[in-house]
Amino acid sequence: VNLLSMRLNPMSASPGEFIVLRGDSTNTDMFLLKNGVAEVVVGNKGVVTLTDGAYFGDILLLGLMKERTASIRAVTYCELFSLSREDLRDVFRSARGLESVMISVAKKRLRMAE
Numbered sequence: 001v002n003l004l005s006m007r008l009n010p011m012s013a014s015p016g017e018f019i020v021l022r023g024d025s026t027n028t029d030m031f032l033l034k035n036g037v038a039e040v041v042v043g044n045k046g047v048v049t050l051t052d053g054a055y056f057g058d059i060l061l062l063g064l065m066k067e068r069t070a071s072i073r074a075v076t077y078c079e080l081f082s083l084s085r086e087d088l089r090d091v092f093r094s095a096r097g098l099e100s101v102m103i104s105v106a107k108k109r110l111r112m113a114e
Helices: 002-007 085-094 098-113
Strands: 009-013 018-020 030-035 038-042 045-050 071-074 078-083
Touching: 002 085, 085 098
Parallel strands: none
Antiparallel strands: 009 078, 018 071, 030 078, 038 045, 038 071
């Protein structure tokens, strides 16, 4: 946990700001929502609400897809942390078993989104 917390990069998003865009493959970071409200957007409609403690971007970060599967938009002011693929790989080296757990959860989330 300490190694992971040292790798997190703080960021913020204002209401209406898109944090990630569906189809993007250039930013492969994963995001953790520290506080605030964001929404998963399909078309122009919010379909799922994300609140404190939610995370997203794991599907692309783990290499299960080649591009973002959804857009995420801030509804309120949001404080987030981002985690790069390289930093997560460092964490995996120290936390045996974490990678398989994260891949399993991400696959389940991907199936639910289909």
